Amino acid sequence: MTSKALLLATLSGACLLAAQSSLAYDWETSLSIEDKENASDPSYNLSAKRYFAPLDSATNAPLAEIPFIDRLAELELDFSYQKDSRTLQLSPFRINTSTSIEIENKWKSFGIGYRHANASSPHSFSAAFNYVDIEVQLPQFSWWRRFGTGEYELVDYNLITDERAVYSYGIGYEYYLSDSWTVGTALSLNESSFSDTYTASIGSKRLWDLGNDRWLSASASINYIGSKNPYSDDETFAADLAMSYYFSKRSSVSIGASFHEGNQPETYTLSGKHFFNDQLYLELGLEQTEYGYSSSMLPDGSVLDPDETAVQATLGFRF
Template sequence: MKGSLLALMIAAVSTGVAANTYQNETTLNYGWGDIANTESDLDAWQLSHRFYLSPVDTSGNAPLAESAFINKNASVFATLGRFSVDGDDQNNWSVGGEFMSSQHNFYGSLEWTHFSNTNDQQVDASLGYFITNDWLVGAIAEHSSPDEGGSTTNYGVMTKKLWDLGTGDMMNLEATVLDYRNWSTTRYGVGADYYFGKNFSAGVGYQWLSDGVFSESEDSLSLRARWFAMQNLSVQAEVAFDTLETADDLYSVGVSYRF
């Protein structure tokens, strides 16, 4: 009996190791840190699941983390989050989808987030176009309705480019600009991930708030890494210094499973 149970557990973990496709991905993340100039500790959990409308092919040369992007696989997803500040808990959940197809170059995404026991909610949307198969540009919008009233909508632009370096390695470059009209400031973000083959990546991100591109009033630097221990199992970690949300350092670790 014990031998059968062990064999079943091994089979569950190794399912898809030799396979070249997956259609589901479940991710669990845990984050922690402090809120600057306070004695408050922050803890956050997030569980998400994404379902792809067609199987994602991982047999090509693209990094495993970028398989869905390079193959233009549309998906729907749901996320459940819980964060705690000194024991005061707040739950939130979101649903959304990402639309793209190998049959055309159009892109779209939509996500709706609701915070439990409040009227606070947020909608994030984007509409884009693939200039080439590995280069996406688009417009983004962020609509928030705080619990105390006074909803706002912010607009911006984004781009994502995956470079094949011709050595078996690749690099991902991303950038966003989001204009906060009500506060007369703009949020800028740039990031890069270097893929050492298909299984491992290390990256850096930088965000800043400014009323001009090069006159930041607040900024944040992040370092991140992801490793596929198996083709269907990965672990990731990130540290962000002086985050724009808490003005202090935040740390996170996570694990993802594909099947």
């Protein structure tokens, strides 16, 4: 069974589960699966949230927006895993043999975040930490040159695993102008052995009640991004936009876009989310990423397209 077929079978089966009916919950868990066009394997994310005040589904707001409207304090833990396997076909210039080498790269991410909010205060504070462990396999070759022919033969090779770590730290502040409108700012820092990136952001989010159990949500942010590496220092600006239309308390459709200066990737998203009851929900999304380079040939003979499409699915449960 392919990864896509397994994904659809798993989500379809889970959606048939009966959920217990209740009005207030303290926990929310979710499992997300993403299948990228240029990746050999899907990526997985497991998340758990603990609300420090009951999440009341009777609130006059979309179920997805209740933590925002009720200003709930929350603690979130998440884990992500991604693997990418590729076959390198070695047949370079003046080599009289062709050799296939299997390599495997892995990414594991661990994150924790806390948001402090209170229904009686317009101030909200947040902090987050994330650790990414990257394992990249690099082939190391031994060559032998035939005397008088100028040709080379591959004698042997070893796969060397290069491990890298990325540490991310972030803090944020939001001010509630009203029960459904916030403005805020955030600072974050990514540290690694090859570069450091820092980001400063300002943004706003608002939810409009359109009547007849319909709502509209919009958010926007402007980000200043600076990076330092052994070769240069770079600075750029980015903008993130998102909008969601709620047909009812349970169903919504969302669009989003992320724009960057220069030859940086731009991302566009389209998703739909539905709560089958007050507890169980499913979200399906499509993401299109446009990179700032032209098509190129990979070592395995495939073509790396400057555009990449990803299919995402998230199954969540509140209890």
